[in-house]
Amino acid sequence: xxxxxxxxxxLNNLANxxxxxxxxxxxxxxxxxxxxxxxxxxxxxxxxxxxxxxxIPNGFEGQIRPxxxxxxxxxxxxxxxxxxxxxxxxxxxxxxxINLGQHNFHILPGMKxxxxxxxxxYKAKINYVKKIDSKTKRGKKGFGSTGL
Numbered sequence: 617x618x619x620x621x622x623x624x625x626x627l628n629n630l631a632n633x634x635x636x637x638x639x640x641x642x643x644x645x646x647x648x649x650x651x652x653x654x655x656x657x658x659x660x661x662x663x664x665x666x667x668x669x670x671x672i673p674n675g676f677e678g679q680i681r682p683x684x685x686x687x688x689x690x691x692x693x694x695x696x697x698x699x700x701x702x703x704x705x706x707x708x709x710x711x712x713x714i715n716l717g718q719h720n721f722h723i724l725p726g727m728k729x730x731x732x733x734x735x736x737x738y739k740a741k742i743n744y745v746k747k748i749d750s751k752t753k754r755g756k757k758g759f760g761s762t763g764l
Contacts, residue, residue, distance in 0.1 A: 620734060623671035627708060631667025632726050643681060643731030646711060654723040661695050661714040664729050672703040672734065679733040680711055686729070691717025694730055701732075 624634065630649040637645055648654075649667030656662055672678045678701030686692035695712040711730040715721050723729065750756055 620673065620676070622673075622734060625669040625671075627667045627669060630665075630725065634666075634668065634732060643733045645683070645728040646680070646709065646730045646732055648723050648725060648727045648729050650723065650725050652725065656692070656713060656715045656721045656723055658715050658718055658720060661712060662723075664711045664713055664723060666709045666711065666729075668709050669706060670701065670709055670732070671706070672701055674703045675736060676703060676734055677701060677737045678709075679735055680709070681731050681733060683728060683731055690719075690721050691715060692721055698733070 626633070628649065630651065632647040632649070634644040634646055636643070646666045646668070649665045654662060654664070670678060680694055680697070680699035680701065682693040682697055693714050693716060695714040699712065701709065709732075713723070713729060754761060
């Protein structure tokens with residue numbers, strides 16, 4: 617397992633330090649930096665502050681992903697999943713949560729609302745060509761063409 621140094625600034629006393637839920641967890645748990653509970657109605661979305669600024673190193677990105685337990689038990693997801701944090705962004709990390717469940721969901725102060733994955737990125741060198749080679753087994757076949 618590779619280790620990367622990650623600088624994190626805590627903005628206020630509502631923020632909680634992100635942490636890994638287990639020794640082998642891939643994502644840091646991000647928590648709601650809110651004073652009072654927020655009610656997220658069914659089929660609605662809201663932006664939840666984390667109270668953190670994260671310095672993503674050049675050559676990496678931060679990915680904001682849903683927590684599987686919130687999704688499976690309550691239908692709560694990250695609306696723009698995965699949300700991307702570019703290495704040059706220095707504002708507060710916020711999470712856009714959506715309630716796809718049938719019932720209202722209560723976001724509580726300090727609640728784990730998402731997870732952060734730090735991943736390497738590659739810049740593509742764009743080559744414009746007259747024609748793309750489509751001679752593959754799949755070719756131009758689209759959705760569902762590889763089976764269910």
